[in-house]
Amino acid sequence: MLKKLIGLIFTAMILGTGLFPALAAAEENPVIITRIKDIARLEGVRSNQLTGMGLVVGLNGTGDSSKSNAQLVANTVLKWGIQLSVSDLKVKNIAAVFLTATLPPYTRSGDSLTVQVASFGDAKSLQGGVLLQSPLTGADGKVYAVAQGPVYLGGYLAGTKGASQQKNVTTVGVIPSGAIVERIVPMAFSVQGKLRWVLSNPDFTTATRLAGTINDMLNSTTARAVDMGMVEVDIPEERTQDPVAFISEIENLPVTPDGLAKVIINERTGTVIVGDKVKIAPVAVTHRNITVKITATPKVSQPNPLSGGQTQVVQEKAVEVNEEQGRLILMPAGTNIGTIVRSLNAVGTTPQDIIAVIVAIKEAGALYGTLEFM
Incomplete structure (x- = not known):
């Protein structure tokens, strides 16, 4: 050996x-010694994914050519009281896009998010386009943010059909700080006076060591490994008034993770x-x-x-x-x-x-x- x-x-x-x-x-x-916060997270404290659809306008003839996307354009302008015939629309300067964003835990109303923009039609490029105000919804169908702004590609498409140059993918871009949070997601980091730490890489040995480290700090046996992926900790009676400080002390404790x-x-x-x-x-x-x-x-x-x-x-x-x-x-x-x-x-x-x-x-x-x- x-x-x-x-x-x-x-x-x-x-x-x-x-x-x-x-x-x-x-x-x-x-x-290897690391902090508990680097290998585990509190159950209930998590990010949430947001999605949406919208229109990118102002394109220089590189937008969608499909008539099916013209209906989306007509529906969008209808909310401003403008009625357009789908057959009369020319959508070369407009592209229909999907929007995605991640809502971090404990994000407050008014905070900004970065939005990813991706064309789902036959647009050639989103370069120079501006996203019109579009809602971003969660898995429950509720609107949590609203996105709008110029699209940044980090690439380009230039030239004609006979001779053209392209750098990076021009149908996918981002809008830095392009969404404003309108609704917060309530989160509970404790359940019935207990904290549950979820390991990023479940392992029986690491879970046992994590529980032992917490018990050594508290000089008690309030921490226990529930399984290979979770450690449960009882909040002491004297710390219930300030659980955030108690969590801060725990997450900065040193622990030696194990692995395969x-x-x-x-x-x-x-x-x-x-x-x-x-x-x-x-x-x-x-x-x-x-x-x-x-x-x-x-x-x-x-x-x-x-x-x-x-x-x-x-x-x-x-x-x-x-x-x-x-x-x-x-x-x-x-x-x-x-x-x-x-x-x-x-x-x-x-x-x-x-x-x-x-x-x-x-x-x-x-x-x-x-x-x-x-």
């Missing part, structure tokens, strides 16, 4: 982009992400002109005098990587995937070969963890 793997070989390890030399300086990370042993591979981009829980057993892999050999040598571990420890036999591991040019690299004890990748990169191995070696180790049953492909 390997010693503790480096905390994260890479936050995102990009194979074949010249970033492997950074692995040479990578060392085993210390125990996982390797994620994206073969299209050559990206490999390795979790710190992944272990590798002794194994030998041959791929094309590359040979990777991981061996384990028994070694007696003798404790210091008077330390109270016990003499044990441990496995000291080493890695050999051999390739066609005859270069041989012998790795020291404590082999991990980071060591293997450094060795393979040192002999000029391609990203695809490195991925193939990792997959072969998994198929041989020597990689203790989950292997996922993106």
Whole structure:
């Protein structure tokens, strides 16, 4: 069994982009300590999605050409008392769009939201357009915000049919601070004197540690892990008058999250992400002109005098990587995937070969963890 793997070989390890030399300086990370607020949220405190439909006007002939959208235009201008015949409408300068926005928790009336705008007709571009006032509704059908303003694309479409240039997608844009909140969403962060913390990544060990951290602060047993995704905390009687301050103290408590042993591979981009829980057993892999050999040598571990420890036999591991040019690299004890990748990169191995070696180790049953492909 390997010693503790480096905390994260890479936050995102990009194979074949010249970033492997950074692995040479990578060392085993210390125990990761973070705040409760970074790995959990209070149940009931959440964002809400808003949607709507509207018209973007002022386009330079790049709007919709479909007559079906002309009906939407006629219905829109009707609220101002203007009656138009659908057959007479020319909608080249108008585009029908869908609107989306996210309403953060505890947003108040008068606050602003950023709105995403996307054409659902055959408009060529929304460049230079202005969204007319449009309501944004929640899943309950109630209006929570109203959107209006100029559309920003971050791209362009210029030229004629024979010769044109386009940058980015010109039928999708945003209106920064383009919506005004008209209705608030009531939220309750406590239920019957209890706080319920929901973990972002459910895990029994992390939930147990979180509950233990809170109990240590309160010097009681009021916090308990309900399941792998929730920790319930009773609000002390003396803190019921100021629950916000109590929540602030809890969410800033340090906790050490646990996780799954996982390797994620994206073969299209050559990206490999390795979790710190992944272990590798002794194994030998041959791929094309590359040979990777991981061996384990028994070694007696003798404790210091008077330390109270016990003499044990441990496995000291080493890695050999051999390739066609005859270069041989012998790795020291404590082999991990980071060591293997450094060795393979040192002999000029391609990203695809490195991925193939990792997959072969998994198929041989020597990689203790989950292997996922993106």
